[in-house]
Amino acid sequence: MLNEVISLVMRAGALIAAEAARPGGPRGAGDKADIDVEVEILLREGLLRLQLGDFWGEETGSALTGASHCWVVDPNDGTTDFLAGRPGSAISVGLLKDALPVLGVVYAPVTTRGPDCIAWELSMTGLLRNGRHICPNLDARQLDANSVVFVSTAADQQPELNTELCAPARFSPMPSIAYRLARVAAGDGIAGVSLYPVSPHDVLAGHALLKAAGGDLLDQDGHPIRYDDLNKPLCRSCFGGNLAASQHLAARPWHQRLSIP
Incomplete structure (x- = not known):
């Protein structure tokens, strides 16, 4: 199909x-x-x-x-x-x-x-x-100076803080969380981040691609996102890609450091 x-x-x-x-x-x-x-x-x-x-x-x-x-x-x-x-x-x-x-x-x-x-x-x-x-393999990658974290276009307004929060990787802004996750799954980055609440339609397809490439999608507490009840909000923030890198990024103080509307 x-x-x-x-x-x-x-x-x-x-x-x-x-x-x-x-x-x-x-x-x-x-x-x-x-x-x-x-x-x-x-x-x-x-x-x-x-x-x-x-x-x-x-x-x-x-x-x-x-x-x-x-x-x-x-x-x-x-x-x-x-x-x-x-x-x-x-x-x-x-x-x-x-x-x-x-x-x-x-x-x-x-x-x-x-x-x-x-x-x-x-x-x-x-x-x-x-x-x-x-055939990308996210599991074999790691958060280092050669990796990229995809974030929203709002990151351009606070580049120094985003540089710090994504370190040692560099950050790259783009509009769509779905496309951020898809590009990570395809091997272009180590993780994709959304600091805004997401619904199933925002992330499900990207999550499927991540799973196929050996990664996963986590909420703000580092817990895997699941779809048992589509009527419930998924999370306040999400971090998807290499599992260890996503856990590491999820533990950082994004909302405390950044000004997020």
Whole structure:
């Protein structure tokens, strides 16, 4: 089913790329873009044709009946940055089976490195990145001067503190937590961080990719994130990637040191 999901997500990504290039900029304001609803409707219809089950979406709401399968979708993670003209927002599509991630696709259609699609499904070894099979191993990596921690674009406003909190690694800001986790899973970094509360649609697909690459996603207390109840907030902050590095980062005083709205 993965190839069909990727094809659907790529179609949705073309809509986001076209909206980003729209004369006058994308429609919307704040953290709400018109294109987000349009993309989620497309994804909801297409995904439920591929696999019947429940659906949890950021824009069109949830339909939770207790079915064994549940699609979890963010049509454009990083909307505020998207509306501000910053590249790097991403479509996030994850599938749960009995509360466990069994498929994840994260697609950033507009980035400084070009369109980037990272995907995995259960029983697959490694990941697919832009159609190419890769086999990253997060477990073999460590937090050192050669590693990168992906953080939100707000880090640019407090670079000295983020440098300190990510040390000995360097920090790299980007809009979408879904894409931060996906890039870590693909081997571009050691960990991805969100200091803001996240919901299942923000992180499920990225979490699936991390698990496939030998990593995990932790909450602010260093506990693994699970999806037993999609109606409950997941966490106040999350840290995903190499397990030891994520535990180490989660123990640092982010909220005490940084000014976070």
